[in-house]
Amino acid sequence: MTSNSTAPLQTQTLVKRYGGLLATDNVSLRLTRGELHAxxxxxxxxxxxxxGQLGGELQPDSGDVFLQGECVTTLPAAERALRGLARSYQISSAFPEFTVLECVALAKQAHAGHSFDAWRALLKRTHLVDPAEHAIAQAGLSHxxxxxxxxxxxxxxxxxxxAMVLVSQPKVLxxxxxxxxxxxxxxxKVVDLLAGLKGQYTLLLVEHDMHAVFALADTISVLVNGAIIASGKPQDIRQNPEVRTAYLGDEELPE
Structure with a gap:
């Protein structure tokens, strides 16, 4: 199955249920190339x-996910990654004895489908080190x-x-x-870094820091009880009475 759209990432009526709970309720999204969509x-x-459904860790009960117009709904996370969909993860406990350069070079090697064998020789391989150094610079960690x-x-x-995600040069992050x-x-500092990535990558951001969201986003979609209740430019979302009601008593939207 393919989509009529060549949007970097698109969903059509995604539904996910956990017993009687409707965790995603017919969610349809369409990202524009180079935008930051929050x-x-x-x-x-x-x-x-x-x-989880976008990244491939969870399968929807119905609906589809499209990457560059190709249906990837049934593909696992690793296959989606090879097609250009990358997801950031917390790595606080990963590779504690490795250096920053070694970690990012390993990520580059892994994305190419190679094993971690003889990882200490990685730093002699310019086809791994050069893109790793570039990604580290993009992430503000060269020092x-x-x-x-x-x-x-x-x-x-x-x-x-x-940096470990950027080194794969993803189509959607x-x-x-x-x-x-x-x-x-x-x-x-991260807000500044992400602002610098806008236009170079298509970004989907989930974040609780509303000041960061409203400073960065080109488009904001608001999810309440599993359903998108509003989607639009930050100024429109800020003034939307339904959105303000949804946040009343939780956190105020930044002015």
């Missing part, structure tokens, strides 16, 4: 379930390139996570709460 919603709205993961601060580990657990200063 998904927001109160706690329990279904954001994690939706991201820490030789540091071990165990020596990085929390915010720097999230930057490393971003899913960012699941990249600022979770960060200080205000660390969050502002």
């Amino acid at each position: 998904i927001i919603g109160p706690n329990g709205a279904g954001k994690t379930t939706l991201i 820490r390139i030789s540091q071990r993961v165990s020596d990085l601060a929390h915010g720097e580990r999230r930057q490393l996570e971003l 899913l960012l699941d709460e990249p600022m979770a657990g960060m200080s205000h200063q660390e969050s502002m």
Whole structure:
């Protein structure tokens, strides 16, 4: 099956049920190439379930996911990654004795479908090191390139996570709460980094930090009780009475 659209990422009426709970309720999204599209919603709205279906960790009960017009609904996460759909993950405990450069070079090697054998020889392979250094620079970590993961601060580990995703040059990048657990200063640094990636990549952001969302997003979709209740430009979402009602008592939308 293919979609009539060549949108980088599109969903059509995704439904996911857990018993009597409708976690995603006929969710249809369409991302525009090069935009940053944010998904927001109160706690329990279904954001994690939706991201799981987009990334391939969860199968919808009905509906479809399309990548570049190709239906990938039944494909596992690894196959979607090879087709250009990348998802960020927390890696705080991964490879603590590896350096930043080694981790990103490994990620590049893994994306190419190679094993981790003889990983210490990776740094002699320019076809791995050159793109790794570029991704590290994009993530703002060049000054820490030789540091071990165990020596990085929390915010720097999230930057490393971003570099490990960027090194595959994804067509679509899913960012699941990249600022979770960060200080205000660390969050502002990530906002600047993501602002610099806009236009180069198509980004889908799920984030609780509303100030970051409204500073970054080209489009915002609001998920409540598994359904998209509004989708549009930040200024339209901010003024939408249904959206403001959904957040009343939870968190105020930034002015």
